[in-house]
Amino acid sequence: KQEVTQIPAALSVPEGENLVLNCSFTDSAIYNLQWFRQDPGKGLTSLLLIQSSQREQTSGRLNASLDKSSGRSTLYIAASQPGDSATYLCAALFSDYKLSFGAGTTVTVRA
Amino acid sequence: AAGVIQSPRHLIKEKRETATLKCYPIPRHDTVYWYQQGPGQDPQFLISFYEKMQSDKGSIPDRFSAQQFSDYHSELNMSSLELGDSALYFCASSSRLAGGLERNEQFFGPGTRLTVL
Numbered sequence: 257k258q259e260v261t262q263i264p265a266a267l268s269v270p271e272g273e274n275l276v277l278n279c280s281f282t283d284s285a286i287y288n289l290q291w292f293r294q295d296p297g298k299g300l301t302s303l304l305l306i307q308s309s310q311r312e313q314t315s316g317r318l319n320a321s322l323d324k325s326s327g328r329s330t331l332y333i334a335a336s337q338p339g340d341s342a343t344y345l346c347a348a349l350f351s352d353y354k355l356s357f358g359a360g361t362t363v364t365v366r367a
Numbered sequence: 368a369a370g371v372i373q374s375p376r377h378l379i380k381e382k383r384e385t386a387t388l389k390c391y392p393i394p395r396h397d398t399v400y401w402y403q404q405g406p407g408q409d410p411q412f413l414i415s416f417y418e419k420m421q422s423d424k425g426s427i428p429d430r431f432s433a434q435q436f437s438d439y440h441s442e443l444n445m446s447s448l449e450l451g452d453s454a455l456y457f458c459a460s461s462s463r464l465a466g467g468l469e470r471n472e473q474f475f476g477p478g479t480r481l482t483v484l
Contacts, residue, residue, distance in 0.1 A: 287468035287469045287471070288468070288469055288470070288471065288472075290472065290473070292475070297455070297480070298477065298478075299457065299475050299476060299477040299478045300410070300457065300459075300475040301475075302472065302473070302474060302475070305470075305472045307469045307470060308469055309469065345409060345410075347410075349468060349471060352423050353398065353400070353415060353417075353422060353423055353461075353463070353468070353471060354400065354412040354415060354423050354425055355400075355402075355410075355412065355459075355473060356412075357409040357410050357411075358409060359408070359409045360409060
């Protein structure tokens with residue numbers, strides 16, 4: 257079964273600290289992996305997409321890495337700000353066009 | 368840039384009633400997806416359409432049906448509503464022609480919050 261796991265479920269850091277969010281998947285035959293941000297009760301905002309042939313993607317303070325062989329992806333957020341507080345979900349695209357989501361990591365950045 | 372539009376944003380229904388959710392994909396996107404996110408849960412794939420034909424099917428109850436119309440908008444029809452159907456329903460769209468599976472990036476709408484009383 258193709259599963260996506262995110263640990264920890266919640267994370268609290270002081271402002272300015274770098275954030276490291278982990279995502280693991282059971283099937284290395286993924287086509288791509290997307291990271292999303294979700295604010296409480298709101299929609300999903302796509303942050304980064306990493307194709308299976310890529311090792312990392314960067315956008316501003318965000319950097320995501322992908323290691324297919326170990327079944328892991330990591331989202332780094334540099335110099336965190338209170339506005340970064342949200343739930344971050346990773347989602348993997350396996351052998352079809354439907355995304356399989358992790359349960360998310362809820363981040364709180366303390367001012 | 369145009370995003371995925373969903374309507375209504377909020378919907379309150381009684382048990383056993385029917386609900387219709389609408390989705391308008393990003394222009395020139397050929398694929399629409401529906402996901403259900405229950406309280407405190409991750410989004411679960413329901414169904415998708417590619418060029419107006421059903422493409423993939425996930426954990427969609429038989430009480431639900433969906434279709435994609437000639438203008439590419441999609442509707443999710445939900446009948447005999449149950450309390451457990453209360454959730455956030457997302458529509459997403461993508462362009463498969465843009466580069467196949469590896470480049471397939473799904474863009475999500477703001478969701479429709481359905482509450483069944």
